[in-house]
Amino acid sequence: MRLADLRGRSVAVWGTGREGRAAVAAVAAHGPLRLIAVDDSADYLSVPWVGEPAPLAGGDHAFGALVAADVVVRSPEVPQTHPWLAELRARGVAVTGGSALWMADHAGRTVAITGSKGKSTTASLISQLLTAVGRPHAFGGEAGMPLLDLPPAQQYVVALTSRQCSDLADSPRVGVVTSLFPEHLDVHGGEREYFRDTLNLLAHGPELIVVNGTDERLVTETLSARDANGFAAVPAGGGDSRFRIDDDDLFYCSDDALFPRATLRLRGRHNGHNLCVALAVLDGMGIDVVAQKDVLAAAVASAEGLPHRLTEVEDPSGLTFVDDVLSTTPFSAMHSIDAYEGRPLTVLMGGADGGLDYAPLRQHLLDRELTVIGLPESGPQILAALAGLSGVRTEPAEDLPSAVRLARKLTPPGGVVLLSPAAPRHGRFRDFEHRSEVFLQAVRDSS
Numbered sequence: 001m002r003l004a005d006l007r008g009r010s011v012a013v014w015g016t017g018r019e020g021r022a023a024v025a026a027v028a029a030h031g032p033l034r035l036i037a038v039d040d041s042a043d044y045l046s047v048p049w050v051g052e053p054a055p056l057a058g059g060d061h062a063f064g065a066l067v068a069a070d071v072v073v074r075s076p077e078v079p080q081t082h083p084w085l086a087e088l089r090a091r092g093v094a095v096t097g098g099s100a101l102w103m104a105d106h107a108g109r110t111v112a113i114t115g116s117k118g119k120s121t122t123a124s125l126i127s128q129l130l131t132a133v134g135r136p137h138a139f140g141g142e143a144g145m146p147l148l149d150l151p152p153a154q155q156y157v158v159a160l161t162s163r164q165c166s167d168l169a170d171s172p173r174v175g176v177v178t179s180l181f182p183e184h185l186d187v188h189g190g191e192r193e194y195f196r197d198t199l200n201l202l203a204h205g206p207e208l209i210v211v212n213g214t215d216e217r218l219v220t221e222t223l224s225a226r227d228a229n230g231f232a233a234v235p236a237g238g239g240d241s242r243f244r245i246d247d248d249d250l251f252y253c254s255d256d257a258l259f260p261r262a263t264l265r266l267r268g269r270h271n272g273h274n275l276c277v278a279l280a281v282l283d284g285m286g287i288d289v290v291a292q293k294d295v296l297a298a299a300v301a302s303a304e305g306l307p308h309r310l311t312e313v314e315d316p317s318g319l320t321f322v323d324d325v326l327s328t329t330p331f332s333a334m335h336s337i338d339a340y341e342g343r344p345l346t347v348l349m350g351g352a353d354g355g356l357d358y359a360p361l362r363q364h365l366l367d368r369e370l371t372v373i374g375l376p377e378s379g380p381q382i383l384a385a386l387a388g389l390s391g392v393r394t395e396p397a398e399d400l401p402s403a404v405r406l407a408r409k410l411t412p413p414g415g416v417v418l419l420s421p422a423a424p425r426h427g428r429f430r431d432f433e434h435r436s437e438v439f440l441q442a443v444r445d446s447s
Helices: 018-028 059-067 083-090 098-109 119-132 162-166 191-202 216-221 269-284 293-301 330-338 359-364 379-386 400-410 432-446
Strands: 010-014 034-039 056-058 071-074 094-097 110-114 138-141 156-159 174-177 208-212 234-236 243-245 250-253 256-260 311-313 320-323 345-349 370-374 392-396 416-419
Touching: 010 018, 010 059, 018 034, 018 098, 034 059, 056 059, 059 083, 083 094, 094 098, 094 162, 098 110, 098 162, 110 119, 110 162, 110 191, 119 138, 119 156, 119 174, 119 269, 119 293, 162 191, 174 191, 174 269, 208 216, 208 269, 234 269, 243 269, 250 269, 256 293, 269 293, 269 330, 320 432, 330 345, 330 359, 345 400, 359 379, 370 379, 370 400, 379 392, 392 400, 400 416, 400 432
Parallel strands: 010 034, 010 071, 034 056, 071 094, 110 156, 110 174, 138 156, 174 208, 208 234, 320 416, 345 370, 345 416, 370 392
Antiparallel strands: 243 250, 250 256, 311 320
């Protein structure tokens, strides 16, 4: 379904966040017969909606406004498990999303990246490398600019969440998946449903598929994936991949050395793999990576990490405090812990969602020595999962500021204090940015 298909039809946009507002503006420009915005939250009356090109329905009127529409444009904030979705589809109401509407018009010019973690970093790397070799494009998606707000461009590089991917009826020209492990299960309905919705990015004939070849689960789940020409996914980063890192920490393209791993300032082995994926994408798009290796090396050397992802904070004590609030699963926290291997480490973990499985984290820390401080509300669950590990000291904290103060006392000189929540919900905080602000203020106040 395209935006142009909504002309003369009754449309309801479900959700009033950034994605919902972008959808309302985009649909209004295409002449629907009727357009209404719907907010089914309990506090819908507090939503500022003055001047929007559609009236707002909420409370007792929310469901009626949805079922009266020919088409419902679902915002990513509305989970696939919402009971109204099944009822709408049963009544014959077409349900789509703003990202799906955008992709229908731009798929042939788009490189889209998804994955449980690493999608934003990899998308940023692809964008910076394309810029370096003179390929103009627009960059956006995920937590940044909604796709429907992107300006006209010759080409697009976008990062998409699993919620955005789930609605797609068109695959991008290049589909990229960086990692795959269970998360957001409450939103999608279970592990299989989450995998299905994420990998829907690849389900509609992209011209090229690139995956992280070091992620065994991802490789297994995409064994049957085929591009429009019948070719399997291109793995990147693995030992036998065209793009890989060898034992001497050199990036390679087949037999040609490109540049040292130290060229990339982003910490962690996972970011080396993310760059391998980015290089494989450029290669698949017809860019001669070997011939352009000096240009690409300069771009790699200037690449900055994303805010709130392994962002180091200066502190006069000599300790390194690290803002990693975007690490919202046990698996991403494991990558972050590995990034500081060899240094004394204290990790602050915990968030509002206690429903995750922390057994993989326990297994990962079997032979490690570090301190873990548990934060509300899932902190006790995490500490219980790690109980009995000989090298892991566990301590509870009543809140984030007290955890920072405790970390200062427990972390040896020259060590690292890493805030890596390993939980997808923000709990006591408005959002991830608020959690970061509280952390940074606690670091300053405790110095």
